[in-house]
Amino acid sequence: EQNPFVIPTVVDDTEKLKRSITWANAFWVSSGVPALVLFSIGAIAATVGNPSWFVWTMSIIIGFLQSFAYAEIAGLFPNKSGGASVYGAIAWIRYGKILAPISVWCNWFGWSPVVAIGTGLSAGYILSMFDSNSLVKTWQFKILSLDFIKTDLSLRIDSTFFIAAILMLIVFAVQHRGILSAARIQMIFAISSLLPLIILGIIPLFMGKVHSKNFKPFVPLMRDTITKNITTGSWDRAGITLFSGGMFIAGWSTYAFETA
Template identity: 30%
Template sequence: MLRQKNRNSLPFRLLNIFRICIRFSACSSAGLFFCRSCANHQAKLTNSRGVCKMSDENNESGGLQRTIDWKQGLAIALGVPVLILPSIGYFASYVWAFAILVWALSVFQGFMQNFAYGELATMFPRASGLPGFAQSVFRASDENKRYEKSKLLGGFSAWSYWFAWNPVLAIFSILIGSYLKGLIPAFAGVPDLAMYLVSGATVFLFLILVNYRGLSGGATLGYILAVLSLAPLIIISLAPFATGHFEMSNITGSWLPTDWSWDVQHILILLGLFAMAQWSACAWETAAIYGPEYKQPRSDVPKALFICGAICLVTFILVQAACTGTLGVEGILAEPFSPMLPMAQMTLGSIGGSLAILMLIAAMILIIQTAFLGASRAMYSMAGEGNLPKFFGKMNIYGTPVNAMIVIALFNMGFIFLGTPAAILAASAIGYVCANGISLFAYVKAKFDPRFSTLERPFKAPGGWQYVAAFFGFFNLPLCLIGIVYLNSLEVGWASTIVGFVVLALYIPLWFYSQKEGASETGKEKIAVSENSV
């Protein structure tokens, strides 16, 4: 009786509401191939404990149900603009105000790529996002081989995509620590690394505890969370225009560094920046990937893409322009990790600025939550497909992949030692470039391969789009890959590049071990079947 009373108490109810909110944020943000059936928000797709099933099956046809419209697809991707935060100061340090144009061109790149992904999503409705597309297209005719190259390629694409999003935890933990240190005078004397590690450990432990039990939410709550994650960014960015602190001369007078020239070295730097920019500005591919779940794919996909892309285009340009026009390039470089803090305090005052930054920190926690759940579900999915050891596929009694979550938390604590968000982002951008390049080449193959000519395509990209996809596939691999490697060598030596390639290469032994593990279990099953038949 006492236990039931405690469960009805106000603190317990508030905790439950918060857990539902933060859990559902994973379904309402972009970029992660986390349990796509969550987007339907249907009770049919949950088990008795309310845990979302990792399956694309529905009651009738074994495919995804068409239950969302373009507005829900848009809400899923509204968390993307927050991903600009780690790069504001970094981009300004290399190309000054020209960073505004870099963001605009990167969002345009997202448009070009996402039309291809939208068509792939409706061609392969059971595929789990970008990695699933690659695995479906590159699947070989002989499915009985123990070590199938196409499975390795599809799994590597999944691992690359996982690596692209997993370090979000470390990146935003550093940003939270940096903003708190600038906001609270008592933290001023704390060493940076110690602050970042404590921030990361606190957030990771908190989220593991919050997510230990499975919870689900409603679609209305998803819209609210999407707006809350975007609101502080927009408020802080628009404030300088309203208060008169924005100076256009800070942009026009500092368009490019005085020593900039269009030689090979600077073009490589620009390619590296584009590789990092697409990690943020192209991350709304979720609006396209949910193609098979739209009620009217032919009309809903382009609506979601255009409106989401337009919001991202305006937001990314607005944030970088507001920071540059208000603080100037020198002002941004004085606060490279947290330039939104001095801008908020300058335009909104001490109290208003502090409240806005606290809202921004809450939005960052939602992004960390999104990445945490998405990355853990990704590992669970890869383990279920036989591309990672079964250890990562084990769930607790509430349907939460705790093993994967703990490994990811430890992984990101190690990433924090790289010291800067840009260094971590540069390493993870290597994975994102690989995932995008492979997926775009998969689209090109799917357009020319006669095996896929009869597949239904409820949404089709404009005619000749395979050539656009081939161009941007080549832009990713090898151009942006070369650029990010070169940029890393300038910024932090070879540390980020080595970390990036080591993490990607780590997949190879893990994959071979998982194949051996799967073959061993298959052998045991055959022995058991033969014994039972006798």
């Protein structure tokens, strides 16, 4: 009987996955990941302060080095799909068969909020084109009051919900047609969304619009214990903890820290 923990070096062609995309298609599929930076770039800048650019630099370097490890692991499973969830399942199966599927389920369950957050943000961008007093922005249906948690907090359905749901169904329809079709459509979205960001990031470098004073002092923020105002901190224990927290948040956007 074959040992399930021994990974064969040669896999029969009949067991391999069908290669329907090229490396270029794979590049365009993964090009959607940089947009995750938009989810947390503002929060990190507001939390960490001037060193936030260094947070992103370090986080990207970690993700770049980590990609080599995942590429090698992926090469061990040419007949399986599922990415990091599969690798985790293989690692856990020796400790219990029930742990392997739980590992797979937890990985994708952990990523499911990305769909809600992403479509919700997209719906917000779409609604920003309408006047603040228009019906499409003011209409809402309250389902449950959550005042016991926070004042004026409630569970409700509004235009954002319906637009996000439509976007989610569109994404599902695109992916249901296959990876090749999804890669081609993703290429269009990637170019249309990332190109403006690249232009906005590069043009200031050539026009001298980058001011070094905005990066100083290179210390994290802190809350004044007396005035309760946000002010310049220092690289003490609290400052390092705050910087590490920024690294933790950035890790979700740059290299998916929960898969490490």
